[in-house]
Amino acid sequence: MRKYLPEIIIGFIPVLIAFLIYIGLNVVPVLLMGVLGFAVVYAARSRGKMTALPRQQGRSNAKMTPFTFEQIGGQERAKQELVEALDFLVHQERIAKLGIRPLKGILLSGPPGTGKTLLAKAAAQYTDSIYLAASGSEFVEMYVGVGAGRVRDLFKEARTKANKAGKSSAVIFIDEIDVIGGKRDGGQQREYDQTLNQLLTEMDGIHANESPRILLIAATNRKEMLDSALLRPGRFDRQIEVDLPDKKGRLHILNIHANNKPIAEDVNLDRIASESFGFSGAQLESVMNEAAIYALRFEDDMISERHLTMAIDKVMMGEKTDRESTKEERERVALHELGHAIMAELVRPGSVSQVALSPRGKALGYVRHNPQADQYLYTKPFLNEQIMIALSGAAAEEMFYGDRSTGSRGDFEQSINIVKTLVESGLTDLGIVDSSMMTKEAWAHINRSILDELMVQTKTLLEQKRDVFTKSLETLLLEETLSGEHFRRLLKAHTAA
Missing domain, CATH: 1.10.8.60 (Helicase, Ruva Protein; domain 3)
Structure with a gap:
């Protein structure tokens, strides 16, 4: 009887409506109430379905391609630290003897494109675990409570898949976790707060005696944006910096x-x-x-x-463009780039890799520099030289044309950023100061004093190489691209002459 109950109800409704019309009752209010009730029930059922992750069905059928740490290059320190943390999952009996609490979460932070997602895939392969991946944006909806439900479903799915596959552990990877794990400021973002609270609850629920064990690996480019409750020990026990490779x-x-x-x-x-x-x-x-x-x-x-x-x-x-320019514009661009290249060779011999006059991206010409060695600490003389290299293009234009062009805009922005670094590092006459307390007038004064002084030094050095400009200009206009070795041969020949 219960099997045919939906059909009986569907058949009874039109009969009931016909009977009410026959006895003379107004059925419009009844119909409106029925439609409203159906809409409420349908919305409730739809919301219940929405708590599942959008790509849950796709994940259940997908097979992860085997991926190992050997296939990841340039992150030896990060790999070593991650493998050490993963050994807590692999050698469970050994860590139990030492009384070590299993890790609950690993946070990978660093610039985009450094291999955080690849490290998470390799971690799942290393521990022979089920691997599930999601993005922070998947948990965000306009409906309150949907994100929290999706977090619950994700952890439930990880446990279910691990049990079905006979695995003792599962790795959940959440990319861009700062979307749901941002700092709570007491505002009205109830959906974000509930999603984060649910994630914190799930991480607290990962106990040492729980089977299968779940390890949460998250990635972010903005670690400073994360809530302190996520970063405390017991949740993300390891915070690994995945930096640009040397x-x-x-x-x-x-x-x-x-x-x-x-x-x-x-x-x-x-x-x-x-x-x-x-x-x-x-x-x-x-x-x-x-x-x-x-x-x-x-x-x-x-x-x-x-x-x-x-x-x-x-x-x-970017790719080369087919923009055509006048002869005067090409000469100005060539002199501008020669200014950068000559100054770079004066302050750092052998640093120029290429001088190009061909338009590429938004640039009409460019000089590519070749650093002799990776450098992470900078002194005041080094930064001053960087400013002089940036200003040398505008200085060369002033030497030959008496004015500048809009092509120096990016160079000036770079110079101002370097001045900001000097101030914040305490490498100026201001001493050690809090840059956030400086007024716009103070910033304008320090920028003008440093840049004007270095511009005078730049012009003085370039003026001594005026012959190099005039003799190299024809070659650059003709060939459009000079390798670093070719340019240095020209510079050496003209200097000797």
Whole structure:
């Protein structure tokens, strides 16, 4: 009888409406109440379904491709620290003897593209765990309570899948956790607060004797935005910094991505690693991919250094454009870039990697610098030299044209940022000051005093190389691109003359 109850009700409703009309009752209020009741029930059922994660069904059928720590380059320190933390899951009997509490959460923080998601995948493979991934934005809805329900469903799904697969542990990875884990300021964001509270509750519920064990790995680019309740011991017990790779790490990453590509024998990846200072792992992968695309474009069978150099320029500044400029504009741009290159060679010999006159991205020309070694601490003389290199383009324009152009705007912004670094580091005549307490007038005064003084020094040095400008200008206009070695030969020949 209960099996056919929905059909009986559906058939009874029109009969009831017809009977009410027959006896002369107004059925409009009844119909309105019925429609309203149906809408309320439907909304309640829909909201219950919405608490499930949107891609839960897709995750249940997906199989994670095996991924190991050996496939990740440039993060040796982060990998070592992560493996040490994961050993608490792998060697459970050993840590139980020592009375060590299992870790509940690991936070990976660092710039975009440094491999945080890859580390989480490798962690699941290393511990032979079920792996589930979600983004912080998946838990955010306009309806209060939906995010909290999705957090519960995520942890429940991890336990269910681990039990079905016969695994003793599961790894949950939440990317961009700052979306739901931001600092609570006592405002009216009830949905965010409830979602975060539910996440905190689930992490507290991960006990040592619980089976399967769940390890939460989260990634963020803005660690300072996270709530203190998330960062305390007992929740995220390990906070691992995944930083940009150094030269050795960049070389490792380039070698990994070069394995499946035909690389010419004379390619020096060590030099490419030097020229890609400040690149993330994702950018280095893009360099190798763009180099292969250039080889395909030019119908070459092997990837050469020329392709890799062009790929670095593209990743750094964008694709070449077909903007046409006047002869006067090209000469001004050439003198501007020669100013940057000559000053760079004067203060740091051997630092110029390329001088280019071809438009790329938003730039009409550019100078690519090649740092001799990775550097993380900067002195006042070093930063002053950086400012002089940035100002030298405008100084060269003033030397030959008596005025500047809008092409120096980015150089001035860079110079002002370096002055800000000098002030905040206590490397100016102001001494050690709280930069947030400085007025706009104080900032204007310190910027003007430092930049005006360094501009005078820059012009003095460049004036001594005026002949180099005039003799190199023709070569740059003709060839459009000068390698660092070619430029240094010109500079040395003209200086000797």
